[in-house]
Amino acid sequence: MFSLHQFKHLTSAGFARRLSTSTRSPRILVTGSLGQLGSTMVNTLRSKYGQENVIASDIKKPTLAQRSTGPFVYADVLNYRSLDQIVVDYGIDWVVHFSAILSAAGERNPALGLNVNINGFQNILEVAKAHKLRLLSPSTMGAFGPSTPKDDTPDLTIMRPNTIYGISKVHMELLGEYYCEKYGVDFRSLRYPGIISADSPPGGGTTDYAVDIFHAALEHNRYTCFLKAETRLPMAFIDDCITGTVQLLEAPAESLTQRTYNVHACAFSPEELAQEIRRQHSKDFVIDYAPDFRQDIADTWPRTMADVAARKDWGWNPLFGTSEIVRSMLDKLAPVYKNAAIASQSQPTSAELPPAAVTAN
Numbered sequence: 430m431f432s433l434h435q436f437k438h439l440t441s442a443g444f445a446r447r448l449s450t451s452t453r454s455p456r457i458l459v460t461g462s463l464g465q466l467g468s469t470m471v472n473t474l475r476s477k478y479g480q481e482n483v484i485a486s487d488i489k490k491p492t493l494a495q496r497s498t499g500p501f502v503y504a505d506v507l508n509y510r511s512l513d514q515i516v517v518d519y520g521i522d523w524v525v526h527f528s529a530i531l532s533a534a535g536e537r538n539p540a541l542g543l544n545v546n547i548n549g550f551q552n553i554l555e556v557a558k559a560h561k562l563r564l565l566s567p568s569t570m571g572a573f574g575p576s577t578p579k580d581d582t583p584d585l586t587i588m589r590p591n592t593i594y595g596i597s598k599v600h601m602e603l604l605g606e607y608y609c610e611k612y613g614v615d616f617r618s619l620r621y622p623g624i625i626s627a628d629s630p631p632g633g634g635t636t637d638y639a640v641d642i643f644h645a646a647l648e649h650n651r652y653t654c655f656l657k658a659e660t661r662l663p664m665a666f667i668d669d670c671i672t673g674t675v676q677l678l679e680a681p682a683e684s685l686t687q688r689t690y691n692v693h694a695c696a697f698s699p700e701e702l703a704q705e706i707r708r709q710h711s712k713d714f715v716i717d718y719a720p721d722f723r724q725d726i727a728d729t730w731p732r733t734m735a736d737v738a739a740r741k742d743w744g745w746n747p748l749f750g751t752s753e754i755v756r757s758m759l760d761k762l763a764p765v766y767k768n769a770a771i772a773s774q775s776q777p778t779s780a781e782l783p784p785a786a787v788t789a790n
């Protein structure tokens with residue numbers, strides 16, 4: 430049994446501990462952290478909040494390099510109990526929910542898209558409610574649909590998307606808002622345009638061409654695009670995307686006037702992007718067009734989005750336009766392709782190999 434003196438001592442120690450945890454860095458769980466945006470997000474958050482405070486997770490196996498920068502756990506968003514356990518074990522305060530099935534992948538496999546984007550999100554929302562977590566879960570311009578005004582699309586407008594991805598993201602936005610109003614879950618979201626990054630490959634979207642084109646330009650100096658030449662869509666560079674996402678994540682609750690915000694940086698068509706690549710990389714770069722089912726998806730999305738509220742409420746301020754994006758992508762990827770070419774040239778040809786090595790296959 431504790432004496433009264435010991436009890437007082439214990440409670441004041443407990444109080445002191447509670448005080449110190451209320452001023453410590455938040456512990457952040459990132460789901461889907463091996464996707465196109467996840468690894469950059471994890472690295473940015475780790476450099477701000479400390480390696481140990483950011484728990485990366487996915488259902489895929491990380492490479493050694495991905496494991497080396499801090500904790501990584503298996504987290505299937507379809508399994509509520511495992512999410513619950515991670516939140517308890519790691520003392521999670523905030524969740525950045527990046528697990529999703531993107532637009533093209535969702536049309537290829539609607540059942541998977543519905544399951545991950547709807548049931549997975551509901552699990553995340555329930556965990557956020559149970560443990561009073563702050564939850565940032567991105568939405569997309571794909572939440573708009575064919576009857577939405579296409580230019581300067583406002584935050585609040587007609588939203589009748591006709592893809593599994595779009596429908597599931599509207600569900601996410603509305604459910605997040607409902608849980609915020611009804612249960613006080615601090616849900617935050619932003620509607621990204623297509624995101625362009627040299628860090629990781631894109632994961633099955635309609636805007637993937639705007640990343641693939643750089644790899645093709647550097648490797649073959651030609652590209653066959655799955656969208657038509659004139660299909661203009663909103664886009665943003667990964668640096669602006671991650672900076673903006675962290676700004677919204679950290680924004681004081683009282684500065685937010687809504688739960689979901691449009692964010693826009695620039696807009697271009699495949700032909701306009703190709704012209705900029707010719708200007709900055711090679712005048713001989715060739716693009717041709719073989720539109721497929723992704724054209725029908727792109728045709729339902731805005732050409733530009735209005736993002737006045739994001740700029741005003743939490744400081745969205747993208748720095749990369751089309752020309753800066755092309756410059757950065759070429760600067761980052763050119764050395765990779767140059768080194769690969771040098772390595773393949775220095776590989777001995779079969780004629781130069783000793784007989785045992787040639788017969789090994």
Ligand SMILES: NC(=O)C1=CN([C@@H]2O[C@H](COP(=O)(O)OP(=O)(O)OC[C@H]3O[C@@H](n4cnc5c(N)ncnc54)[C@H](O)[C@@H]3O)[C@@H](O)[C@H]2O)C=CC1
Nearest residue numbers: 461463464465466505506527528529567569621623624632
């Ligand atoms: N990349 C882009 O251009 C845009 C992305 N977004 C949104 O940003 C977020 C992140 O997107 P990306 O990184 O591009 O997606 P991605 O497709 O590259 O990555 C998604 C990740 O989710 C993981 N995942 C799939 N099923 C899972 C499950 N059951 N449990 C746990 N993880 C699972 C995958 O393994 C993958 O690593 C998504 O919500 C997406 O809708 C929105 C607009 C544009």
Ligand SMILES: CC(=O)[C@H](N)C(=O)O
Nearest residue numbers: 531532569634635636
């Ligand atoms: C715009 C998005 O949400 C994504 N890049 C996709 O094309 O599906």
